[in-house]
Amino acid sequence: MKPTGCPPRQGERGSIVLRTLGWLVLAAAVVTPLLLPESYRLPGGVGKNYLLTIGIFIGIHAIIAIGLGLLMGYAGQVSLGHAAFYGLGAYTTAILTIKAGAPPLAAMVAGIVLTAVVAVLLGAPTLRLHGHYLAMFTLGLGMIVQIIFNQARGLTGGFGGLMGIPPLGIGRWQLDTKPEFYLAVIAAVAVTVLLANNLVRSRIGRALRALHESELATALSGVDVARYKLLVFVISAVLASVAGSIYAHFMRFISPDPFGFAFSVELVIMVVAGGAASIWGPVAGAALLTILGEVLAKTGEQIPWVADLDVVLFGAVLVAVVVFLPRGLVSLADRLRRHRRRETAPSPAET
Amino acid sequence: MHQASQTATEVMLSFQDVSKVFGGLVALDGVSGHVQTGEILGIIGPNGAGKTTLFNVVCGAFPPSGGEISFQGQIITALPCHRIAHLGIARTFQNIRLFRRMTVLENVLVGRHRKASAGLLGAVLHLPGMRREEQRLRDDALTYLHMVGLDDRAEALAGSLTTGQQRLLEIARALAAEPQIVLLDEPAAGLNTRETQALAEFIRRMQEELGLTVVLIEHDMRLLMEVSERVLVIDRGRKIAEGTPSQVQADTKVIAAYLGDEFAANSAPTGRQKL
Numbered sequence: 230m231k232p233t234g235c236p237p238r239q240g241e242r243g244s245i246v247l248r249t250l251g252w253l254v255l256a257a258a259v260v261t262p263l264l265l266p267e268s269y270r271l272p273g274g275v276g277k278n279y280l281l282t283i284g285i286f287i288g289i290h291a292i293i294a295i296g297l298g299l300l301m302g303y304a305g306q307v308s309l310g311h312a313a314f315y316g317l318g319a320y321t322t323a324i325l326t327i328k329a330g331a332p333p334l335a336a337m338v339a340g341i342v343l344t345a346v347v348a349v350l351l352g353a354p355t356l357r358l359h360g361h362y363l364a365m366f367t368l369g370l371g372m373i374v375q376i377i378f379n380q381a382r383g384l385t386g387g388f389g390g391l392m393g394i395p396p397l398g399i400g401r402w403q404l405d406t407k408p409e410f411y412l413a414v415i416a417a418v419a420v421t422v423l424l425a426n427n428l429v430r431s432r433i434g435r436a437l438r439a440l441h442e443s444e445l446a447t448a449l450s451g452v453d454v455a456r457y458k459l460l461v462f463v464i465s466a467v468l469a470s471v472a473g474s475i476y477a478h479f480m481r482f483i484s485p486d487p488f489g490f491a492f493s494v495e496l497v498i499m500v501v502a503g504g505a506a507s508i509w510g511p512v513a514g515a516a517l518l519t520i521l522g523e524v525l526a527k528t529g530e531q532i533p534w535v536a537d538l539d540v541v542l543f544g545a546v547l548v549a550v551v552v553f554l555p556r557g558l559v560s561l562a563d564r565l566r567r568h569r570r571r572e573t574a575p576s577p578a579e580t
Numbered sequence: 581m582h583q584a585s586q587t588a589t590e591v592m593l594s595f596q597d598v599s600k601v602f603g604g605l606v607a608l609d610g611v612s613g614h615v616q617t618g619e620i621l622g623i624i625g626p627n628g629a630g631k632t633t634l635f636n637v638v639c640g641a642f643p644p645s646g647g648e649i650s651f652q653g654q655i656i657t658a659l660p661c662h663r664i665a666h667l668g669i670a671r672t673f674q675n676i677r678l679f680r681r682m683t684v685l686e687n688v689l690v691g692r693h694r695k696a697s698a699g700l701l702g703a704v705l706h707l708p709g710m711r712r713e714e715q716r717l718r719d720d721a722l723t724y725l726h727m728v729g730l731d732d733r734a735e736a737l738a739g740s741l742t743t744g745q746q747r748l749l750e751i752a753r754a755l756a757a758e759p760q761i762v763l764l765d766e767p768a769a770g771l772n773t774r775e776t777q778a779l780a781e782f783i784r785r786m787q788e789e790l791g792l793t794v795v796l797i798e799h800d801m802r803l804l805m806e807v808s809e810r811v812l813v814i815d816r817g818r819k820i821a822e823g824t825p826s827q828v829q830a831d832t833k834v835i836a837a838y839l840g841d842e843f844a845a846n847s848a849p850t851g852r853q854k855l
Contacts, residue, residue, distance in 0.1 A: 424704045427703060427704050427705065428703050428704050431698060431702070431703030431704075431706070431710065431714070432689075432693065432696050432698050432703060432710075432713075432714070432717070433698075433700065433703045434703070435682075435689055435690055436690060436693055438679065438681075438686075439679045439682065439686075439687075439690040442679040442680060442681060442682070443677040443678075445641055445661065445673075445677060446673065446677040446678070446679070446753075447679075447690065448640075448660070448661035448662045448665070449639055449641075449661050449662075449664075449665050449670065449671060450662075450665060450690050450691050450692075450753070450757060451665040451666050451694030451757060452690070452693050453662045454662065
């Protein structure tokens with residue numbers, strides 16, 4: 230192998246088939262709900278609209294999970310308050326569009342700015358310290374934000390929440406049907422995946438992966454470790470905020486409940502289950518947990534106690550992944566690829 | 581290159597009365613010394629003498645408890661690691677600290693971090709300028725890997741290399757930052773005789789061809805005495821001797837530190853293998 234700019238990895242050609250297959254499956258899964266006729270019913274009376282709704286939720290959760298994955302898998306830090314950033318985005322959008330009549334995109338940007346400021350104020354002092362102080366501080370943030378959502382009734386509507394959020398749109402062009410919104414969310418996820426992938430495969434992503442392994446060696450290479458950790462934390466908080474704004478426009482109504490500690494934990498499970506040190510891992514984790522949650526909720530309509538099993542089931546998923554697939558669901562694809570490589574090349578030069 | 585010999589009398593790095601206390605343990609007890617521009621300085625001392633602590637204090641891993649460190653006339657005592665790295669100080673580690681789950685090439689690319697400038701926007705959007713810079717970085721990184729003979733392992737994971745290769749990779753990563761001074765912490769530990777010989781040659785090449793100043797901590801006395809122009813001896817956190825390799829080897833305080841006082845009393849300077 231000649232040491233040119235980017236030598237091809239071993240077995241790359243063999244995995245092209247697999248990769249194409251993966252893309253096809255993904256594309257089919259994304260497009261199918263759109264093509265179903267309105268009258269079509271899956272077992273359990275699940276129709277087209279319901280599938281699109283699940284798809285939208287998977288997309289919203291995936292955007293947050295990708296950000297949290299960057300923080301956990303690349304900077305080695307945990308946030309136990311990402312639902313709070315999600316909530317900050319949602320409430321900023323709701324309050325500004327309802328009470329100030331702001332256009333949706335302006336409200337979304339305001340949410341991003343607010344979230345980024347909060348993330349910097351929280352992250353700047355804590356990320357200079359070694360250890361998991363960020364987890365403690367974000368846990369506290371989640372509680373404070375939850376109390377504000379519940380108690381600042383004049384602004385947030387308290388337990389009752391806020392109603393009458395306008396649809397997402399620019400000027401006269403509005404996403405007021407479900408298939409349109411679904412497509413918009415898919416596009417948002419695609420852009421997030423693309424940009425996150427770029428970030429990870431840049432000098433910044435490299436520095437992040439390095440500091441995850443040895444902070445001292447990374448710092449001595451000239452990387453301002455604290456600054457880079459803060460950067461990822463802010464990026465991940467901002468992604469959660471954007472997802473929150475999308476959520477608010479989709480539901481047209483928000484209340485404090487979805488932005489509590491339980492959802493923060495669920496997000497961490499999504500990232501770990503899917504595989505933190507990748508971009509597609511959190512997306513897979515978001516899909517898995519969102520679908521599981523919906524199946525439980527649907528079953529719970531007939532058998533009420535099943536609906537309360539979500540915590541147990543999510544916990545079981547987490548344990549199972551940690552024990553059997555420590556690098557998450559995405560490592561299944563790697564295993565498949567390696568298996569295939571062994572079949573195609575009888576004597577691979579394992580490195 | 582040539583300016584190295586012309587400016588050989590200039591002091592590049594100096595530490596004055598540096599001490600470091602960990603709880604009740606005095607690791608460094610008022611050490612003073614300097615490194616001249618372009619020289620290879622060896623540091624020896626029994627285990628636990630404070631050699632690595634001195635490196636850690638110089639490169640900003642932790643602040644000294646007292647004393648002052650200056651680099652090219654600038655006081656760097658309170659600076660964080662990454663700032664010190666940007667000034668041109670690089671090092672390797674006694675207990676190898678590679679990014680094991682990253683490729684050999686990526687390790688060197690991280691080392692070259694300070695020679696790149698792509699920001700967040702360039703990174704996220706993969707702008708053409710950033711891509712050009714990335715390609716240049718890769719070419720540079722391969723050059724450094726070629727120097728240490730690891731270019732054919734560029735795509736292997738760093739953790740899969742042998743100890744000898746890992747020590748070379750650490751050196752390549754340090755060189756990739758284009759430092760002015762490199763601190764090598766026991767680079768020959770775990771190497772066989774042939775690898776050690778190659779390392780000795782390489783350290784001299786660093787001085788002659790790259791114009792680098794080198795500080796070397798090493799327990800392999802043969803290697804150290806062979807390449808060092810000057811040797812500094814530390815024992816129990818204090819400097820006990822300083823001079824040319826032959827001066828140091830004849831010093832009774834040094835012999836006492838290594839072999840005990842009774843040997844020092846009746847020993848004559850007997851050459852290198854004694855230490």
